[in-house]
Amino acid sequence: MTQTKVVQSTKRTLSAVPSSKCLSIDNMNPAIKAAKYAVRGELAVKAENYRQRLDEGDKSLPFDSVIFANIGNPQQLDQKPITFFRQVLSLVENPMLLENPEALKASFGYQQDVIDRAKTLLANVQSVGAYSHSQGAPGIRNSVAKFIEERDGFPADPQDLFLTGGASSGVNTLLNVICNSPNAGVLVPIPQYPLYTATLALLNAHCVPYHLDEQKAWGTDIDVMNKAIKDAKASDIDVRAVVVINPGNPTGASLSTEDIKKVIDIAAEEKLVIMADEVYQTNVFEGEFVSFKKRLRQLQQAEPGKYDDVELVSLHSTSKGMVGECGHRGGYFELVGFDPLVVEQIYKLVSIMLCPPVVAQCLLETMVNPPQKGDPSHELYQAEYNGIRDGLYKRARALYSAFQRMEGVECQEPQGAMYLFPTIKLPAKAVEAAQAEGRAADEFYCLRLLDATGVCVVPGSGFGQKENTLHFRTTFLAPGTDWVERIVKFHADFMEKYR
Amino acid sequence: MTQTKVVQSTKRTLSAVPSSKCLSIDNMNPAIKAAKYAVRGELAVKAENYRQRLDEGDKSLPFDSVIFANIGNPQQLDQKPITFFRQVLSLVENPMLLENPEALKASFGYQQDVIDRAKTLLANVQSVGAYSHSQGAPGIRNSVAKFIEERDGFPADPQDLFLTGGASSGVNTLLNVICNSPNAGVLVPIPQYPLYTATLALLNAHCVPYHLDEQKAWGTDIDVMNKAIKDAKASDIDVRAVVVINPGNPTGASLSTEDIKKVIDIAAEEKLVIMADEVYQTNVFEGEFVSFKKRLRQLQQAEPGKYDDVELVSLHSTSKGMVGECGHRGGYFELVGFDPLVVEQIYKLVSIMLCPPVVAQCLLETMVNPPQKGDPSHELYQAEYNGIRDGLYKRARALYSAFQRMEGVECQEPQGAMYLFPTIKLPAKAVEAAQAEGRAADEFYCLRLLDATGVCVVPGSGFGQKENTLHFRTTFLAPGTDWVERIVKFHADFMEKYR
Numbered sequence: 001m002t003q004t005k006v007v008q009s010t011k012r013t014l015s016a017v018p019s020s021k022c023l024s025i026d027n028m029n030p031a032i033k034a035a036k037y038a039v040r041g042e043l044a045v046k047a048e049n050y051r052q053r054l055d056e057g058d059k060s061l062p063f064d065s066v067i068f069a070n071i072g073n074p075q076q077l078d079q080k081p082i083t084f085f086r087q088v089l090s091l092v093e094n095p096m097l098l099e100n101p102e103a104l105k106a107s108f109g110y111q112q113d114v115i116d117r118a119k120t121l122l123a124n125v126q127s128v129g130a131y132s133h134s135q136g137a138p139g140i141r142n143s144v145a146k147f148i149e150e151r152d153g154f155p156a157d158p159q160d161l162f163l164t165g166g167a168s169s170g171v172n173t174l175l176n177v178i179c180n181s182p183n184a185g186v187l188v189p190i191p192q193y194p195l196y197t198a199t200l201a202l203l204n205a206h207c208v209p210y211h212l213d214e215q216k217a218w219g220t221d222i223d224v225m226n227k228a229i230k231d232a233k234a235s236d237i238d239v240r241a242v243v244v245i246n247p248g249n250p251t252g253a254s255l256s257t258e259d260i261k262k263v264i265d266i267a268a269e270e271k272l273v274i275m276a277d278e279v280y281q282t283n284v285f286e287g288e289f290v291s292f293k294k295r296l297r298q299l300q301q302a303e304p305g306k307y308d309d310v311e312l313v314s315l316h317s318t319s320k321g322m323v324g325e326c327g328h329r330g331g332y333f334e335l336v337g338f339d340p341l342v343v344e345q346i347y348k349l350v351s352i353m354l355c356p357p358v359v360a361q362c363l364l365e366t367m368v369n370p371p372q373k374g375d376p377s378h379e380l381y382q383a384e385y386n387g388i389r390d391g392l393y394k395r396a397r398a399l400y401s402a403f404q405r406m407e408g409v410e411c412q413e414p415q416g417a418m419y420l421f422p423t424i425k426l427p428a429k430a431v432e433a434a435q436a437e438g439r440a441a442d443e444f445y446c447l448r449l450l451d452a453t454g455v456c457v458v459p460g461s462g463f464g465q466k467e468n469t470l471h472f473r474t475t476f477l478a479p480g481t482d483w484v485e486r487i488v489k490f491h492a493d494f495m496e497k498y499r
Numbered sequence: 500m501t502q503t504k505v506v507q508s509t510k511r512t513l514s515a516v517p518s519s520k521c522l523s524i525d526n527m528n529p530a531i532k533a534a535k536y537a538v539r540g541e542l543a544v545k546a547e548n549y550r551q552r553l554d555e556g557d558k559s560l561p562f563d564s565v566i567f568a569n570i571g572n573p574q575q576l577d578q579k580p581i582t583f584f585r586q587v588l589s590l591v592e593n594p595m596l597l598e599n600p601e602a603l604k605a606s607f608g609y610q611q612d613v614i615d616r617a618k619t620l621l622a623n624v625q626s627v628g629a630y631s632h633s634q635g636a637p638g639i640r641n642s643v644a645k646f647i648e649e650r651d652g653f654p655a656d657p658q659d660l661f662l663t664g665g666a667s668s669g670v671n672t673l674l675n676v677i678c679n680s681p682n683a684g685v686l687v688p689i690p691q692y693p694l695y696t697a698t699l700a701l702l703n704a705h706c707v708p709y710h711l712d713e714q715k716a717w718g719t720d721i722d723v724m725n726k727a728i729k730d731a732k733a734s735d736i737d738v739r740a741v742v743v744i745n746p747g748n749p750t751g752a753s754l755s756t757e758d759i760k761k762v763i764d765i766a767a768e769e770k771l772v773i774m775a776d777e778v779y780q781t782n783v784f785e786g787e788f789v790s791f792k793k794r795l796r797q798l799q800q801a802e803p804g805k806y807d808d809v810e811l812v813s814l815h816s817t818s819k820g821m822v823g824e825c826g827h828r829g830g831y832f833e834l835v836g837f838d839p840l841v842v843e844q845i846y847k848l849v850s851i852m853l854c855p856p857v858v859a860q861c862l863l864e865t866m867v868n869p870p871q872k873g874d875p876s877h878e879l880y881q882a883e884y885n886g887i888r889d890g891l892y893k894r895a896r897a898l899y900s901a902f903q904r905m906e907g908v909e910c911q912e913p914q915g916a917m918y919l920f921p922t923i924k925l926p927a928k929a930v931e932a933a934q935a936e937g938r939a940a941d942e943f944y945c946l947r948l949l950d951a952t953g954v955c956v957v958p959g960s961g962f963g964q965k966e967n968t969l970h971f972r973t974t975f976l977a978p979g980t981d982w983v984e985r986i987v988k989f990h991a992d993f994m995e996k997y998r
Contacts (some may be wrong), residue, residue, distance in 0.1 A: 020770070020808045021770070021808055021810055021836070021837075021838050021841075022739055022740070022770040022771055022772050022810055023676070023677060023739070023772055023810055023837065023838060023841050024838050024840070024841065025838065025840040025841060025844065027679055028676050028677070028679055028841055028844060029675060029676055029677070029678060029679045030679065032675065032676060032844050032847070032848050033844060035847065035848070035851065037847060037850055037851045039850075040633055040847075040850035040853075041847075041850075048632070071630065073629055073630045074628075074629075075625070075626040075628040075629040076625060076626070076629040076630065081626065081628050083595070086592055086593040086594075086595075087593055089592040089593065090589040090590070090592040090593035090596060091589070093585055093588040093589040093592050093858075094585040094586055094588065094589035095585075096582070096585075096607070097589060097607060100606050100607060103602060103606035103607065107599050107602035107606060108595070108596060108599060108602065125826070126574065126575060127574040127575070127580065127826065128826050128827065129573075129574040129580050129823060129824040129825060129826045129827060130572055130573075130574040130575040130825060130826045131570065131572045131575065131825045131826055132826060133547070134539055165664060165828070165856065166852075166853065168851070168852050168853060169852065172852070176528060176531065176701070177522070177527050177528055177531060178522060178527070178528070179528055180526055180527055180528045180529065195851060198851045199851070202675070202848075202851075240521055240522075241521070271519070271520070271521040272521055273521050273522055309519045309520055311520055311521055311522055324628060325628040326628060326629060326630045326853070327624070327626065327627050327628045327629045327630055327631060327854065327856070327857035327858075328627065328628060328856060328857070328858065329664070329828075329853075329854075329855070329856045337520070338520075338522065339520050339522060339523050339524065341523070341524040342520075342522050342523065342524060342527055345524070345527060345531050345532060348531070348534065348536060348540075349531050349534070349701075351536055351538075351539035351540075352534065352536045352667070352694060352697045352698070352701075353665075353667050353668060353671070354539075354665065354667060354825070354828075355826065355828075356828070357664065357826070357827060357828045357856040357858070357859060358826035358827070359592075359826075359827065359856070359858050360856060
């Protein structure tokens with residue numbers, strides 16, 4: 001991956017670099033300097049600056065809006081929150097509203113199931129202003145367990161669930177527990193969401209990359225994975241876990257049940273903890289999502305004994321799917337097959353941070369336990385949910401077909417998540433121009449795209465990519481087709497300029 | 500500090516300890532095993548079990564309620580949230596309520612300033628479901644800067660503010676940046692809130708303890724601090740920062756402006772980053788809170804040059820004070836005098852976790868910018884605020900006077916925060932009985948107290964204390980005097996039994 005400079009949005013007030021500080025760039029924790037996180041890096045900061053300039057009436061830019069296609073942040077664009085969720089949350093925030101249910105119904109259209117749910121949640125958490133159990137409120141964990149049972153057809157135990165502040169904090173917790181020495185290594189798919197490489201860098205542990213197969217719809221190649229393990233062992237790396245992002249980020253790919261089995265097989269053979277990042281589990285356009293937990297339980301039934309010791313953690317979030325409530329910072333992870341003494345240590349670790357945000361816990365409960373057929377809020381909920389799902393699919397297809405029209409751009413068909421990750425072939429002159437700026441070619445391309453169109457995407461180098469290939473990741477969340485056409489036109493001009 | 504076993508609230512479903520796992524207690528990250536956090540440890544888990552048993556109708560216990568005096572969690576007890584805050588939050592959670600302001604006013608008593616504030620906040624964050632800037636929404640940081648300016652009489656720059664998910668996550672971020680090697684050390688007051696020692700253990704860095712002076716109202720003794728630094732250096736520890744908790748946790752003590760100057764002097768001489776944990780800044784019973792930032796700016800004015808390079812970070816929170824909104828996980832830190840290149844790295848580090856909960860950011864804004872005189876919500880706000888403040892003071896005094904009646908118990912007069920930290924002298928027989936159980940004597944005492952009365956406090960060993968002294972920390976949040984009398988009676992019986 002290329003070095004990505006992270007700069008602040010405006011000049012700092014301290015202008016001269018002081019010489020006699022305790023903390024300097026040279027003596028701070030080097031692991032933090034080593035970590036890279038391009039999703040919120042230089043491009044994102046520049047995009048935010050453009051947005052501010054437009055807001056302030058600047059007419060000098062060659063575009064009239066900034067499109068943040070760099071980050072899966074649906075409600076920053078035009079996605080409306082689901083009404084049932086937010087009605088419930090308004091009541092848990094101000095329980096005094098519950099004292100006048102008639103007015104809630106008559107003036108604001110709140111249904112009885114909204115009111116009932118808020119009361120149940122309040123009975124569970126007492127107040128959203130009180131610390132909860134560090135694993136999350138027990139009643140809410142019960143709902144999550146029920147959701148998992150219904151999804152998979154296998155039991156789930158609330159004791160094995162840890163509610164989190166977004167999936168990111170869960171990943172941080174787990175990698176902290178797993179990485180026990182500077183020799184520790186974790187298998188990470190490439191391309192990947194850079195949270196994984198960044199967290200491993202912070203922990204001074206090894207990222208052991210395994211490349212996904214772009215030609216096979218970004219599938220998992222078992223030979224590649226085995227070779228990565230072998231090479232790592234040869235370098236004295238103690239490979240302890242394997243990360244799988246399914247559906248994929250940035251690739252959007254959905255793993256087949258066969259691919260899932262292959263990963264579980266390797267984990268069983270090599271004694272690896274499986275970290276299944278399943279935050280996009282409802283963002284699946286084709287076929288049905290199959291969780292690692294379900295597949296593992298099936299395999300355990302089919303071949304008793306063989307998979308008994310597999311350790312799996314599955315992560316989920318309120319930020320993605322049709323929920324898209326990133327700003328609330330909700331999520332959970334489920335531990336499967338973990339040593340109880342390790343689970344106790346995980347509990348202690350999360351207890352130091354006290355508890356995940358309690359409002360986010362309530363939101364998670366409504367996500368895993370939405371209104372059912374026959375409930376008064378069901379019809380609206382279903383219509384909103386389907387509307388968001390269909391909108392995402394339409395936008396994904398429109399973007400995909402635009403990429404098909406672009407010279408030197410190839411893209412896998414949209415399968416899921418919120419992203420497309422096309423490969424781009426740039427003329428030699430463009431690569432030279434990038435080198436002259438000291439930049440990777442894809443970073444150069446994305447910067448020019450932003451400068452010319454206001455569309456912010458993330459270069460493939462921020463996620464990792466095979467040598468001599470270039471990509472970028474774009475979300476398909478932004479409404480309309482204007483911004484897509486901006487990319488098409490820019491691309492044609494760019495190719496022309498550097499031909 | 501004694502070893503504190505952390506156990507889960509109920510038996511885990513996995514009963515046998517597996518032999519062939521990847522992750523075991525012996526090969527997980529040893530730093531996590533080393534960390535101790537007694538506030539949510541064995542006693543808290545036992546107290547929660549008692550609460551569940553009472554809930555389920557168990558009549559066999561010698562008490563009819565559990566009093567959670569182990570943790571500063573006001574809304575778990577009877578503290579009501581402040582109406583203005585929660586009304587605003589209900590609107591940002593469900594902006595559709597804003598479409599009918601007349602009904603909000605007529606049916607629910609919402610005032611115009613509540614409605615206006617919610618609109619302003621929504622204009623700032625767009626949606627509480629959208630990720631914000633990783634440092635926190637710019638408009639909200641502006642409000643925090645204004646609050647700091649008004650508090651201190653010195654300017655504050657929103658660029659130097661980082662909003663956080665509670666002060667704990669801020670402490671974690673900063674210690675991560677500061678601790679650059681296994682030789683790194685941080686001065687921590689003893690007794691302390693165990694977040695500090697736990698985080699240092701996680702980072703494999705040294706806690707350099709400096710004992711507070713119980714006889715001088717838990718003040719800071721400059722000779723003790725200097726000796727701690729000297730001893731640490733003699734052990735090749737690179738002392739990089741000094742933590743100050745003011746008002747103190749667990750001691751409740753307020754530092755004098757003279758003590759603050761002494762700490763700043765040492766930091767300037769020894770080139771230490773000052774970490775000022777000021778989350779209890781409004782919980783001050785006597786005199787006025789003076790922030791480290793204000794004192795530093797005064798000193799910089801008085802003696803130009805001498806203090807120019809001092810690096811200070813000040814932490815604040817929505818969890819304490821009269822706000823008490825722990826479950827929302829809100830807070831901020833302000834960097835003063837930090838190298839801009841280091842600030843960029845801090846930005847990158849927090850950006851990996853995306854952003855603090857946006858609802859909590861909105862709550863923080865209402866906390867730092869409450870209704871002013873003349874605003875329609877001001878009168879109610881002020882009455883609620885004063886009611887909570889006066890209630891805390893009354894409870895602190897009642898508890899204090901109960902301690903004065905107890906044999907072998909001595910307690911400093913309540914000064915602030917939410918805690919009292921009395922010293923207890925136990926009979927030799929009690930100490931022997933504790934040893935027979937393999938426990939520290941104060942832990943033994945607190946367990947017996949919980950078993951006999953349902954009152955949960957935290958042994959002094961969880962915070963650190965001078966050798967051959969014993970303490971416990973209790974909050975003074977619980978309403979009523981019944982639980983105080985339970986402690987008095989238990990203590991008399993305990994002393995009698997082991998005399």
